Amino acid sequence: MTKAPESGVDDRRQRTLVQMMQGQAYRELAAAHIFGHGLEFVPEMRWLKHFTWHIREELEHYEAVARMYHDFTGESIEPVVNARLAARPVPLPASFYELAMAQFLYDRGGFWQLREYEECSFEPYRKVVRKIVEEERGHQSLGERLVVELTLTGRYNADKQKLFERWLRQGLLSFGRPGSEGARYALAVGLKKRDPGAVMQDFLDDIASAMYLCGLTMPPLATLGIEGPEKAPAPPVSGPESALPRTERSAGQPAA
Numbered sequence: 001m002t003k004a005p006e007s008g009v010d011d012r013r014q015r016t017l018v019q020m021m022q023g024q025a026y027r028e029l030a031a032a033h034i035f036g037h038g039l040e041f042v043p044e045m046r047w048l049k050h051f052t053w054h055i056r057e058e059l060e061h062y063e064a065v066a067r068m069y070h071d072f073t074g075e076s077i078e079p080v081v082n083a084r085l086a087a088r089p090v091p092l093p094a095s096f097y098e099l100a101m102a103q104f105l106y107d108r109g110g111f112w113q114l115r116e117y118e119e120c121s122f123e124p125y126r127k128v129v130r131k132i133v134e135e136e137r138g139h140q141s142l143g144e145r146l147v148v149e150l151t152l153t154g155r156y157n158a159d160k161q162k163l164f165e166r167w168l169r170q171g172l173l174s175f176g177r178p179g180s181e182g183a184r185y186a187l188a189v190g191l192k193k194r195d196p197g198a199v200m201q202d203f204l205d206d207i208a209s210a211m212y213l214c215g216l217t218m219p220p221l222a223t224l225g226i227e228g229p230e231k232a233p234a235p236p237v238s239g240p241e242s243a244l245p246r247t248e249r250s251a252g253q254p255a256a
């Protein structure tokens, strides 16, 4: 199915890299579908410009991963990604508020998940990831501001917890299963930095301030069908600075 392994890339590492690329490509095209679908709910020119720019960047992320996959395997990634999207479709937003929630939590999950590959021992993956991470930093921080701003109007009180949980689950699905044999292998050969459990915890801590501002509560992850750390998120910081995403406050610091 694939080109002969590069010198120095053994079969297990080759298969792991193929899986990583396929998973990332799926998440990028899914993001383009989510935000593209949500465009009809966007009420103002300034946000329309933002979301169309965002969709374009998701497509560029998909294209970058697809190019890397073709260079690595000699094959197109598109049939694999299309089949996976058909088998595991992502939810599509049904309102502007839900679109904002998706941008906040789906992209924030992707941002934290990708940071684990910033020092990936496979150089082409590392290069692609670094470009994507910088763009995702902007997407999800804007999503958080929008969610907080819309929630504080009080107009979404009836639906906010349900929509939060739907997109929290989608964000958490980015990380994979904690403690798996595959995760241990990827760590051992330097493809990623930490086990998914530790990364999930950072993600949960990172969204705690916005949750608090919005009057949202963290459900037990098992009720979302997610296996992960069950530690409660850190107490939110009070005061106006808590509206700032931690990813901006801590930009440049190592995630480990």
Ligand SMILES: [Fe+2]
Residues within 6 Å of the ligand: 028, 031, 057, 058, 061, 132, 136
């Ligand atoms: Fe992306």
Ligand SMILES: [Fe+2]
Residues within 6 Å of the ligand: 031, 054, 058, 107, 135, 136, 139, 140
């Ligand atoms: Fe994004």
